[in-house]
Amino acid sequence: MEGTLFVDSSGLLGHCWGSGNRLLVYSRPECVKPGSAQAAPIHEVRCGGVFMSCNEFTRRLAKTSFDIFCAIQKNTDPERCFTFSMQYRAALAVCSQEILQFLKLYGEADEAKIMHMTAQYDLIQRLELIWHLAELVFIQAFPSGHLAYNLCSWFHVQSQEAADDARILIEKASGPQAPQLDSRVRAEEDTRFWPTVLSLVLQARPHEAASVLALHSHANSRGLRSLRQLLIAMPIASHTRSKGSWNKCGAAFSQAWNYWQSECNRRLSSGEFEHAGGDPESARGMKLILSILAGVPSVWEDPMIVEATGGSQAWYFRFVSFLFYTDQLVTVDGLSGQLDRWLSNNAIPDPESGLDKVVDILVTNIFRLDFQSFFYAASERLVDNWWFVAHFTNLLHRAYPDVLFCSTNTSMPSKMEENDYQLSVTRHSGSHCAPLLPDYFLVAYVEALASDTSLLSIALGYLDYCETGRQRQSTLLLIHANPVSTRATNWFVGQANSRGLHSTSEQLCRVAARRLIPLVFQEDYPQSLSSFLPSCAALGWALAARDYCVVNRLAEQTLARDDGLHTDVATTCPRLSIEIAEMAAIVLGFFSDQTCADPSSAKPTSQLAKESNKLCFSPELAFLVRYAELQQCFNDGDASSAVDRVIDLLVTSSGSSSSVSSMGPPAKSCLSFGGCSRISLRLRFRLLAEIRHLLGKHCIRRDQVELLIAALIDLRCDFQASLDGHSDKLSTVLSRLHVLLARELASTFLSSNSAGTVGSLPSEMANQA
Structure with missing residues (x-):
């Protein structure tokens, strides 16, 4: 952990881990004064490096x-x-x-x-x-001769103050208001004048320095004209291609440079700059510039040069200027030796x-x-x-x-x-x-x-x-995906899938599913979660993770939550029927997508069959699949298959392996009486209510009506045993349904085609479903 954490708090502290490597430290609510605007502030602590303190x-x-x-x-x-x-x-x-x-x-x-x-x-x-x-x-x-000049260009780019000041001075002198200025105001009296000229010389910009010197009030004096001539005539090895003065020969350049620098030494020693410029500051500035041009070793610690290069800490700028004026043909291999030469006379200051x-x-x-x-x-x-x-x-x-x-x-x-x-x-x-x-x-x-x-x-x-x-x-995806929202988890899963990290994707889905399990298994189902349906979300994540143990547990828990037609169930979970329908649709839709996917990306049939077999071990999940197929039959307008599905769910054993015989289009099932101990009374009543809108439309066969009546009789007996006859309203509803089924059975005897095939369901029936 980097550094020490100080938290302003008068009481005890709590902490919890946030997403990623983050520790959230906060004042406990019982230790914070009520009504405080700074109640329970959260302090974020990160483990490891942070990218530039992100902003x-x-x-x-x-x-x-x-x-x-x-x-x-x-x-x-x-x-x-x-x-x-x-x-x-x-x-x-x-x-x-x-x-x-x-x-x-x-x-x-x-x-x-x-x-x-x-x-x-x-x-x-x-x-x-x-x-x-x-x-x-x-x-x-x-190449040889270009490195030193480019290092001075580095100095020029990283220290733009001299270039900016030079532009300001030139614009000020050449502006439209310049003639109206007092003739006694001179350019060299500006505090920026000599530091600017000196910096441009140190940055190997002789022509720019000469342009600023031309603004001097004594620019036409002998000393200033001589200095400007030397600056303009300075040989620069990297400019040989354009100038063509010494061709490509390094010896020719060295000869030209030595001649030019000897001329600088001669003029410096001649004393012609002792009183040049009309004032002592100008004379000192000109002599200092000429000493730089002549390569005098003792000049580099002059206070004016130190200030012009950005202070004592910017020794490296003075070093590249020293390099240019003492060994302009230096190569990369010679830099280390030149640095030792510089440090022997000029120590690096304390930082x-x-x-x-x-x-x-x-x-x-x-x-x-x-x-x-x-x-x-x-x-x-x-x-x-x-x-x-x-x-x-x-x-x-x-x-x-x-x-x-x-x-x-x-x-x-x-x-x-x-x-x-x-x-x-x-x-x-x-x-x-x-x-x-x-x-x-x-x-x-x-x-x-x-x-x-x-x-x-x-x-x-x-x-x-x-x-x-x-x-x-x-590792990054797994660390930062817990805990996060559903939208963020989808993003993490998408990132894993796009990179072919399928095992990581399944692990992310598994973490998301198991994070929702405590909400699903709560004894008291909160009203605030009735629209959230955590069981459906957990089921979707578990299916995506191929975590079939969790899938089976979710199906079992959802169906077991409804033990009968008691009022406490309707109060604690008002959306139970919708929850079951949505869970069933999720299961069926998941495997339908697996089957109907593009053959190039789909899994082999044997693997799909293996996954389907894992689901068959759960009777509750088998019921959900059949229930989803029932809803699909209603949506397709296939009344006969829909009634077959209802009968199958009512009278067949929900734990038999044949109850999930296919994951594809619904087909007729083998109808045989069996125990329905795993299906609650409420669900059996709901299944019978599913076909109520079909009665009287002559779309149900005689054998189907007989099986429905038998299932209804079993249901009424179970209601009487479980409710002890305390619900007259429910008994009345079941009696009316029994009468409707009896009428439907009688109509099949009177119909001439009661044993024939049944026509397709009208389109409006699908809407009623």
Whole structure:
């Protein structure tokens, strides 16, 4: 657990686990004063790393980064990795700018939030700085003469204040209101003038620096003209293609550079800048710039240079300027030696904060081209922010697969099918290859992402490209799916199925079903749950999980809840009949979908038969299936088959294996008298009431009427025995039904076609059903 948790509470505390790795700590209700506006506050504690203390800005960064990551995995051209690296940097820049805009607009917001967002802004800015430098040194392959200039360009990009100030000074001097300004107001009197010129020189922007110097009131004096000429004539190796002054020969460039720098030394030692510029500050600024151009070693600790490069903590900016003016043809292999040369005369200052210390360590490792120390330090020091090390190691591995010495396979694996996982494990264990280092960091980042449920889908997407991602996907889904809502469980199941994790999908459904079981088995069925029907929801999840033990228990419990026609049953569960009908429809519909599914994706017939046989062990479930078939007959307008189903449910043993003879279209059953001890009186009465609307329409055969009358007589006897004759109303209802059946039997004798086949039921009868 990271850090120490302090909870402001005057009483005892309670706790419970939330979804994911979250501990919810709260004040117990009995310890909170009544009427308090802050009653029982909940404090959330997360175990493990959290992705940048997630907020709306870092969430957008995570989503943008994932899109770039997916594009990298699909890319087959290593040379395009530089483009993807720029996209990562752009995502960091956008995130930092959004946070900065928020701080400007909501500066009077909660002080704690402002401090938090300010820290986030500083962190993301430093991440962009480190990423940009690592991109130049680790990923881009610069020829001799280009590295030093591009490092100064890194300084220029990461410190835009000088460019902004230069633009302001030039616009101010060339604006339409400039002629009306007092002639005594001079550009060099602006406090930004000399720091801007000095910064542009340190950033290897000589032409921009000369443009700002041209604004000086003594710009046409000998000293300033001489300095501007030197700046414009500065040889830059990376510009040789456009200038064509020294062709492609490094020796020719060195000769030109040595000549130019010797000229700077000559003019500096000649003393012509001692009193140049018309004021002491201008003279000092010009001499300092000329000392930089001449490569004087002792000039780099000058306070003006330290201030122009961002303070003492930004020593790395001074180092790249030193590199440009002392060894412009340096290569990547020579950076470490140049760093030792710099540190021998200029020590790294003590860091002002922990973040400054991390930046110093990482920048030093980059300049030394020490991959191992760089990634170790990044993973150790940025433990709460795996974003950087996860994405950069993956990008570097895609650009140069041999750098990390991870695996002989140069391409990251794409999505694998479930059957391919064992083959993958066998292949890697046999070749003695250690897990990919990028995968290790990626998994750590995924765990941090998963701490925010809104980013869980992105976390699962990253694992699609990890060799061991399937096991971790299953673990993440199971951890975060309990406890959640039904809609969220559907989402988790869909995520598992889309990745071929069928066993995980069934396990998620099993967890959802068993979470609802306590509601189903409550002795007192709450009125508030009458519209929720937890038994139906639990049954659906149990069927999806193939948990047939739970399916059978649910069917048994639902049918056993109705022991007769007692009033307490109707009070505690007013929707019992609807519940039974819906449960029956769920069971029949589930197996109908299995049978009628597309042959390419359906299970083999033998497996469906095996699953159906498991259900036949439950008499209650067999009754539900028959009941669902009865409702289907009514919907189809098949009166004869519907009556056969009613008789089957009334007079056959509900525990016989033949009671669920098929899962397909209803068919005639073998009708034989048997015990109905598992079917309650209320359900038997409901079954007889199902065919009441058919009486008098001459659509019931004589043998069917005789069996219905026999079942009704058994039902009346059971009612008399169980109710002891206390319900005259029920007896009257049964007597009327008996009279209707007797009339129907008499009509079959009078009808000429009573023994023939029965016509189809009118369409309006289906609506009445």
